[in-house]
Amino acid sequence: MDSLVKKICAGDVRLASRLIRDIEDKLPEAKAKIKKLYAYTGKSFIIGITGAPGAGKSTLTDALIAALRKKNKTVGVLAVDPTSPFTGGAILGDRIRMQRHAEDAGVFVRSLATRGALGGLSHAAGDAIHVMEAMGKDIIIVETVGIGQQEIDIINHAHSVVVVLVPGMGDEIQTMKAGLMEIADVFVVNKANRPGTNQLQTELASMLNLASKNGKGWQPPIVMVGDAFEPGAFAEKIAELERKIEEHHKYLIESGKLTERMHRKAMAEINDALSACLLEPVIQKLASTGELDSFAEKIKSRKADPYTVAEEIAKNYFIRQDKK
Amino acid sequence: MYFSDKTRKASLRLTEEWEKDVQTSLKDNPEQKTRFSTVSDMEIKRLYTPEDIHGINFEKDVGVPGKFPYLRGNQATGYRGRYWTFRMFSGMGSAQDTNRRWHMLLREGQTGLSTAFDFPTLMGYDSDSPKALGEVGKCGVAIDTLEDFLALVEGIPLDEVTTSMTINPPATVLWAMYCAAAQIKGVPLAKIGGTIQNDMLKEFIAQKTFMCPPEPSVKLISDTVEFGAEHVPRWNTISISGYHIREAGSTAVQELAFTLRDGIEYVEDVIRRKKLPVDDFAARLSFFFNSHIDFFEEICKMRAARRMWAKIMRNRFGAKNPRSLWLRFHTQTAGCSLTAQQPYNNVVRTTIEALAAILGGTQSLHTNSLDEVLCLPSEHAVEIALRTQQILAEETGVANTIDPLAGSYFIESLTNEMEEKAWEYIEKIDAMGGMVAAIEKGFPQMEIADAAYKFQHQLEAGEKIMVGVNKYVTDNQHTIPLVEIEERIGEEQIKRLKDIRRKRDSRAVKKSLDDIRNTCKKGDNVMPYCIEAVRNLATLQEICDVYREVYGEYKDPGLF
Amino acid sequence: MPERKIRVMVAKPGLDGHDRGARVLARYFRDAGFEVVYTGCHQTPEQIASAAIQEDVDLVGLSCLSGAHRALFPKVVQLLREKGASDITVIGGGIIPEQDFPMLYEAGIKAIFTPGASLDSIVEWIKTNIKPH
Missing domain, CATH: 3.40.50.300 (P-loop containing nucleotide triphosphate hydrolases)
Known part of the structure; x- marks a missing residue:
């Protein structure tokens, strides 16, 4: 077991709270930590x-x-x-x-x-719930x-x-x-x-x-x-x-409703994770290169519509990545 | 107020001409600010004229001192009969330390006593409670048992001097100690006089010294009112306080409105719970206001308060006894107006504030010492503060005539305006179902928090000035000697308390605590049982723990 | 976008309920863009230290007007240390006479703000001195 995982599972409040903060602040390393913790969640x-x-x-x-x-x-x-x-x-x-x-x-x-x-x-x-689950909260x-x-x-x-x-x-x-x-x-x-x-x-x-x-x-x-x-x-x-x-x-x-609800929860988690893993990095990248602003300009002046822009972004990012 | 047609016409014409002159002059010489307002941010006009008070009905709204609506004072003779009571709030360290200070103040011409308790006492904890860590004797005197209390009043003639006690959640216990001390010294309860603050609503609203929830807190207060009406007729059983509301950052109007609405709540509760006729107890309700730095606003607030309370008691409660209509009040100058920077300036502030209280017609006055923003007042500082009152009373001539500012266009107009705004608040709180309900909604708390925040912003922006803080700041500080309460005082107090616990009759203590518990559960009056318990040397906390157990504990809801 | 937000706690140790300053400050901190945990009045040092850790704050601002700061402020610092959280900065404010400053600094209080300190100066101090964990 990873030492962080071990400590959080043992109930370490400091590390748990810090990890929750990393999640709130969207630090990239937080996702990796949650991945490791995930196996120990779901019991609360x-x-x-x-x-x-x-x-x-x-x-x-x-x-x-x-x-x-x-x-x-x-x-x-x-x-x-x-x-x-x-x-x-x-x-x-x-x-x-x-x-x-x-x-x-x-x-x-x-x-x-x-x-x-x-x-x-x-x-x-x-994910904060996941952290508390891993801590073993009833x-x-x-x-x-x-x-x-x-x-x-x-x-x-x-x-x-x-x-x-x-x-x-x-x-x-x-x-x-x-x-x-x-x-x-x-x-x-x-x-x-x-x-x-x-x-x-x-x-x-x-x-x-x-x-x-x-x-x-x-x-x-x-x-x-x-x-x-x-x-x-x-x-x-x-x-x-x-x-x-x-x-x-x-x-x-x-x-048997519990399984239904857990299914619903899993779907929501996929949804959130997709957004975190696909959407957010793209937006981050676009923002850092200044493209996001120029897209906004285009939409603002009606030189483009948001759907076309979105399709273009999708083509550039996802499809290109697919091919790699 | 009536002005003849001729006067009004002249006034209108002259005012119009003056306004033209002003407009011309403003072009070259603009005013210093675009908006002039009080410290509470009430806008003040450039000039007040007969037009501003023309609508006032002299007989109904102003009148003479000693007659309804008591705008100009309760007493027909004002201060010519008797000055206000010079009452300096004091308490520090042990009971013996405070007793020494009291004797000094009486020697120097103080005419009434006023007790400051330390925080453990104020909150109903004994000095050896873990909650009392670092607090014993720091902000006032530490009282755990009747033995401390007897040491506190050693050598004080309880049938001659009146004593005010700033005590709220454990008011029943401290008052019981006072009653027991009188009994032990052979002074009949009918002869002792004084005040317990005993105003819990303002604690929930502003000062946050609370123990039990609002409803049972008000019940305990009604117990004291009932007991006083029956056995201690010279005692003011509640001091309905705006002081702390103001210190928490309210405006003057909020202080006025919330205080009077608290008063209404107490009167309603005594009538409902104790089935006492209003005239049987209303004369023993007293008030306590803040005198802040905005001179005229304070005077108007106090005048408005007197008139409003008379109307409330007569119209809302049908009181018949003139004394029930009197709003008798103590005043303290504003602690929050003092500055740690250039502390000697505080003497000037306090003087102005004291003058406002006198012109507002206070019955009793505490003047803050110049060092109170830094520590408990030193003997020298407290002497200056007391002398300030004596100079105002006996040198300046301000007490020669009653309500000297009456009839001023500005004063009467501002008095009316504040009254109107305060009625709006009172109606709003009525509509919420009363003050307890409003407190549960967080209404007064939020109004005050907003006002405090706004003032702080005005201060940061330099729109409001505090000399030495955001203007005329200097590095050249005159330091003043500070009073320090030694840690040993706490240790000694704890030792005394432990000795008492050892030597007292623990069965008698247990029995009297059980009696209080049963009385609380039955809803009967706790006062006789409290007196019994303190005489058996039950501690303050032991009694308060019974209240906490039966009534529950109130925690800061921390509204934002 | 990854962004470390400054998290602070405004706490009132001791028995005094004079929370005007603490509450004004909490609001001001929010308006400065901080996330502010407020404990309410009448807190023990133990409650404050433990809450500070649970909330992973960068800074605890203690407000005390009763004169009990000499006992209570150092206790909070000491408890944080014992709980392995000495990286949480503790500052204090309230009615604190200058003669007490040395013993408070000695005990680990990093800054003291007394009546009249401008709110901006406190925010500035935090922005300069606090690097979020």
Whole structure:
């Protein structure tokens, strides 16, 4: 076994976090490292947590970590925050709510910035999950950015997706619009002591009924989580959430859906890898030679159209390489 | 305010002429800035005229001191009857160290005490907690048990001097210690007077000294209000504070609005939870404002606050007792306006800010010492700060007449403008379902963070000036002697605490902690049980740990 | 395009909650193009050191206004060393009297910024002194 692989598999946080960073920064050597690690991945159970900003995703994640640790499960968390499109900087603030686990060696929280990715995750999320899998984390929680866009990339990475809603935010409609109804395996109605809770629950239940007319397969349960500040009741609800997620996991295995999802995940990984191995190097090269700019100029002045340009690039790069 | 038609016409005509003159002059001599604004970035006009206050109804909106709407003061006689209380915030090292400083201040003419606790005490940890590492006695006095507290008030006549205690999450415990100390010294609770800050909402909003979540925090506060109304009638059980909101970077209007909205929240909670009639407790609510460097803005803020609170209490809560309508407030000059650079300049800033507080009609005043931006105040620095108040009170004549700036076109107009803007905030928070709900949404926190960020940018851009920081910078620094709290103080404090733990009756401690736990679970008033527990030498943290266990712990949500 | 981004952590050790400066700074760092991890208030040195490693930051900026910096700042440096992360630079800010500078530098704090330091000067310092890992 390669020494890096050995160390990461033994749970070395420093190396793991550095490798995740190399992936984020798209260093060429990162791909090689992931190749070596890949054989040791795929054994963790991956939970996605998504929902609008302010829905309380980080607080739920924090509580889930605590519940899982009680069962001696090791946990990895990837928390995604938005990159400012103006400055390229980001404030990664999700971990604030998880800091009480900072000293627990069984918990590894790593923040990621979106860096322009639009699907609610970061380009590095997939490989960052691989790194945490190789570290042997039993459970990996991926918290999406939650800016309320089309955050559905998570289904390509997670086994179970938890969608978090809050009463009184017009979430029901947002949820449908954003396609979150289709991706949810478990719903959480968070802050369920607020006005509008009953309405949200009713609407959600009726939407779910409509969606599952045939009544077969998994029926996404709704977990009502009250005020995080009533420690007893809150802990009970988190335990219920954890149970529902576990039931879903079992269902995936027993129904054979897990293999379906793994297939989907593999397809997505191929897609990402193709983009990383074919597209990105080409764009990089074009940018470095200045060709990219001159193509843009041509398109801008309508001397060429983007499709013709793309075909020309393809001819020059891929076909030529084929012949080699 | 009424102006005769003749006066108004003359004013309009003259103003028009003046404006023409200005336009002509501007062509050759442009103004120094394109926009003039307060430190809070409120735009200020070139000139205020009768037109700006013509709409004011004198009887309804201004009136006289001692009468609704109390714009001009609560007391009919203002400072001619009695000056504000000279109350210097102080606390350092051990209880004995602080006691010495208190006696010195009283000797030098201070008229009320004000306690600064160290961070472990403020957060409800004992001095030997790992969380207290490096903090014991540093920012104030370390108090773990009633024995420390008795040493703190040694030789202080508790029936004569009023004491303010800046304490929030563990306010029940420290107040219980004060009550127990009085009992031990044979002073009836009905005779002691003072203030506990006990304002948790502003902690969630601004200062971040928190322990339990908002809802149970407010419950504990209502316990103190109820206990005070019944047993300690001279005590101000909440000091609803804008000070820290301002220090966290808010504007003056935000300070005004969030503070008053916090006050509304507390009143609502006591009425709802304790079923007390508003007039039974409202007179014991006090306030605490910041006096920042923008002179007129501060005066107007304080005047507006008085008028707004009177309206709130009368119209919103139907209070009948005039004292319920009074907004009585303590003021501290703005710590965040002081500079570490050229520290002697801080004396000047503090003087201006203190003057604003006096013209704004404060009931009590702390003037910052020139070294407070660097360390705890030295004896010499604190003496200058106290003398500043004494000079303002007794030499300058500013206290000769009540509310001397009333009727000024500018002052009345700015007072109105700030009030209007503050009402907008209050309505917005009402619509969110109140302050607790707004805090959970992060609304006030984000408004303040945005204001702080904006100010910092203005400072970096040189649009706002801090002398010695971004203008008139010099390498030629006059250094000042700094007070240092020795590490040994922490060690000694921990030793004392361990001795007490050994010698006390641990069964009695356990029983009184169990009593507090059961009381919390039942939702009854914790105060009598806290007094019992501290008398049995339960430590501050032991009691606070019970709160944490029953109510849960609040963590910084770190909103951006 | 491969690009090493500067990652920094803004942390508040100790019990004081005066986070105005820390939060303004965190925003300013973001606007300077850094990725900024913020820990929130009331952190122990252990929490800070461990979070810094998990996040693979290049720099930890500590903010303390309570006077506890003499105990807390060196502790963070020491813990990072013990965890094999001495390459993470630690700087500090807050109410820190000049007489404490030597002992803090001695303990491994690389720079100290006190009230009135311009935000640009802090960003400049980082850009000059930090080479991302």
